[in-house]
Amino acid sequence: GAGVSQSPSNKVTEKGKDVELRCDPISGHTALYWYRQSLGQGLEFLIYFQGNSAPDKSGLPSDRFSAERTGGSVSTLTIQRTQQEDSAVYLCASSLEAGAGANVLTFGAGSRLTVL
């Protein structure tokens, strides 16, 4: 597609439920990133994928968080047993490659998660 697409745009869930957030990167972009942005805060790195390499999961806050990228394209971020502190906007970005410092990130509009 023309841009990075994220779904759902808004998700309200009850504490303890599992949620899945989806990201469709720009076609041809080999690198994909997930960030979390709590209200009024900056972006917190979660995970990034580069081609077929093992993902960098160093930013995932707990083992309740996991992400997959199938076929080098679509990615799903899964949060199990959601907690109220998981409420945030989850942003996905893609770039041509993560192997160059000049690579430019294109962000989606984000998925706003509210845990009641």
Added chain:
Amino acid sequence: DAKTTQPNSMESNEEEPVHLPCNHSTISGTDYIHWYRQLPSQGPEYVIHGLTSNVNNRMASLAIAEDRKSSTLILHRATLRDAAVYYCILTRPGKSTFGDGTTLTVKP
């Protein structure tokens, strides 16, 4: 991760130039300097990037200090639509780490 330091907030008058500073004293030789901005309720968008030389594009200019330990994003004529959070980040192969950015307020 290499760290950047930006003022929390700045104000500007409409149609005046704005200079947004960023300090990155621990920058390494291969780090690129990128600027993004985030409008309300949107994801960040790319503004400009550079390595050593000053850069210009249709959105802004980037002035990089000779020692590369600081840089300045220049908006030549601020408009109300430029009100946003501006992030200065250093990128290297791998993840790009964002700080809290500078909230720019543009007054009519």
